[in-house]
Amino acid sequence: MRDKHAPAGHFRLLIVDDEESMRHMLGAMLRPHGYIIAEASDGAAALDAARRERFDFVLCDVRMPGMDGMDFLRVVMAEQPALTVLMMSAYAGLDQALEAMHLGAYDFITKPFKQDEVLFTLRKLEEREGLRRENSRLRSQLAARTGGEGEFAHIIFRSRSMEKLCTMAARIAAHDTTVLITGESGTGKELVARGVHAASGRAGRDMVSVNCGCIPEHLMESELFGHEKGAFTGAEAATPGLFVAADGSTLFLDEIGELPPQLQVKLLRVLQEREVRPLGSVRTRRVDVRVLAATSRDLHQAVAAGAFREDLFYRLNVIRLDIPPLRERREDIPPLAEHFLERFAASYQVDVRGIAPAAMSMLLAHAWPGNVRELENVVSRAVVLAEKKMILPENLPPELGGGGGERRLDDFFSGYSLKAAQKVLEQRFIARALEATGGNRTRAAELLELSYPSLLAKMREYGLDARSAGSP
The missing domain is CATH 3.40.50.2300 (Response regulator)
Incomplete structure (x- = not known):
C-alpha cells in the first residue's frame, strides 16, 4: 500500500x-x-x-x-x-x-x-x-557540464575543490593548449591528465606517458626525441622517440621539474617549432603532439634558483591545474577508502564489506603525507589483514594509531575481585565492539564470539545501547 x-x-x-x-x-x-x-x-x-x-x-x-x-x-x-x-x-x-x-x-x-x-x-x-x-550527483553534474559521458568518472571525490578542478579540466580538454598539472606526490596528477586526454579530440589514440625523473640523464634525449642508428655506442637501430610515438595524440611528461637543463632547451624548441630532430640526424620531423606536464616541485622556486628555465615554465604554464593535497579535502577520504575497499576485496577475493566507524575516524584524522596513494596502500593492507567482514582499527598501520598501546590493569579498575574485574572488562569489550561496528549488534556479537541473545542481555545488564559505544 x-x-x-x-x-x-x-x-x-x-x-x-x-x-x-x-x-x-x-x-x-x-x-x-x-x-x-x-x-x-x-x-x-x-x-x-x-x-x-x-x-x-x-x-x-x-x-x-x-x-x-x-x-x-x-x-x-x-x-x-x-x-x-x-x-x-x-x-x-x-x-x-x-x-x-x-x-x-x-x-x-x-x-x-x-x-x-x-x-x-x-x-x-x-x-x-x-x-x-x-557522489552520483557530482559526477552527473560534471558529465552534463562537459557534454560527455564523464571522462573524469574514474576520479573519486566529494569535495568542492575537486569538483571545480575536474570541471576546469573538462572545459579546457577540447583546446590544444599545453597544461601544467601541479600537486604533491600521490595526489593523482596522471589520473587528471588521462581525463583531459579522454575528453579531448585526441582520445582516439592512446596517451603516451613518461616520468622524467625515472630515466637516466644520458638516455633522456634519445627517449624523448629518438636517435639514428649509430648515433652513440649501443645504438644498433634507429628509434623514433616518444614525441613521434605520440604524434596525433597526447604526451604526458610527469615530474617535468626533474628534466636536466640541457634538455629543457631542446624541449622548449619542440614546443615552439612543433618539430623534433633525432640524435645523429640532420633532418627534422614535424609532429602534432599536445603536451601535458606534471610536477610535485615548486617550479616558481626552481626558476628563481636557476634550476628551471623561465621561458620553458611559461610555455608549459598556459593552463594550470592545481590538485589539493588529501589533508585539505578530508571529505574525499570516505568515498576513496570505500572505493579502494571494494576494489581490493574483489581483487583478493575476500569478504570484507565495510570500514568500522572507529577505523574511519582514524583515516580522517591522519595527515596523509603520501596523499591518495598512501590511502590506497593503507586500505590494501587493511583488507589483507582483516579477519572479519569489516576493517577495524587494529588492521590499520601504527602510524595511524592502529593496534594502540597496552594499558595497565589498574587503569581499568581497583581492588582484587575477579568478578568485578570480569564485569568491567566485559563492559569495555562490548562497548569497543559496538564502536568498531558502528552500533551493528550482529557484527559486534561475531567479533565478541557471543550469541546474539547473549550480547543483547549483556547490553541491557550494563546499560549499553548501539549509540553508547565507547562510553562504558
Whole structure:
C-alpha cells in the first residue's frame, strides 16, 4: 500500500511483515521522520514490489508464510545486489543473523525493539546512502557540464575543490593548449591528465606517458626525441622517440621539474617549432603532439634558483591545474577508502564489506603525507589483514594509531575481585565492539564470539545501547 502524502525526495522504505499490526506500527513510527512507506505481507509480494518500484531500504521479517524473509533476501540480493535490507525477527540466534549477513543483509534487528533502535540504524543507512547519492550527483553534474559521458568518472571525490578542478579540466580538454598539472606526490596528477586526454579530440589514440625523473640523464634525449642508428655506442637501430610515438595524440611528461637543463632547451624548441630532430640526424620531423606536464616541485622556486628555465615554465604554464593535497579535502577520504575497499576485496577475493566507524575516524584524522596513494596502500593492507567482514582499527598501520598501546590493569579498575574485574572488562569489550561496528549488534556479537541473545542481555545488564559505544 503506497503512501502518497510523504514529502518528495525522502528515503523510500518497504516494510515486509505478515502481521498487519507490525506493519502499521512501523509505518506510524517512521512516517513522521520523512520516510516514504510501502508495505508487503510476505516475501512474494515484497519481491513483486521491489521489481516494480525503487526502494532505498527494506525492513523485512524472517518468519512469514509462503516465501519467508530469508528466501526473499536470497532472491532480491541476486537481482538487486545494491539494495539495502534490514532483517528482523523475534526468534533469531547468531547463526541465522550471520547467514542473513552472508546473503547480503546489512543488519539484523531483534523483536521487540525500541523506536530509537530502528531509527538509529536507519540514520546510519541514510548517511551511507547520502554519500553515494552525493557522489552520483557530482559526477552527473560534471558529465552534463562537459557534454560527455564523464571522462573524469574514474576520479573519486566529494569535495568542492575537486569538483571545480575536474570541471576546469573538462572545459579546457577540447583546446590544444599545453597544461601544467601541479600537486604533491600521490595526489593523482596522471589520473587528471588521462581525463583531459579522454575528453579531448585526441582520445582516439592512446596517451603516451613518461616520468622524467625515472630515466637516466644520458638516455633522456634519445627517449624523448629518438636517435639514428649509430648515433652513440649501443645504438644498433634507429628509434623514433616518444614525441613521434605520440604524434596525433597526447604526451604526458610527469615530474617535468626533474628534466636536466640541457634538455629543457631542446624541449622548449619542440614546443615552439612543433618539430623534433633525432640524435645523429640532420633532418627534422614535424609532429602534432599536445603536451601535458606534471610536477610535485615548486617550479616558481626552481626558476628563481636557476634550476628551471623561465621561458620553458611559461610555455608549459598556459593552463594550470592545481590538485589539493588529501589533508585539505578530508571529505574525499570516505568515498576513496570505500572505493579502494571494494576494489581490493574483489581483487583478493575476500569478504570484507565495510570500514568500522572507529577505523574511519582514524583515516580522517591522519595527515596523509603520501596523499591518495598512501590511502590506497593503507586500505590494501587493511583488507589483507582483516579477519572479519569489516576493517577495524587494529588492521590499520601504527602510524595511524592502529593496534594502540597496552594499558595497565589498574587503569581499568581497583581492588582484587575477579568478578568485578570480569564485569568491567566485559563492559569495555562490548562497548569497543559496538564502536568498531558502528552500533551493528550482529557484527559486534561475531567479533565478541557471543550469541546474539547473549550480547543483547549483556547490553541491557550494563546499560549499553548501539549509540553508547565507547562510553562504558
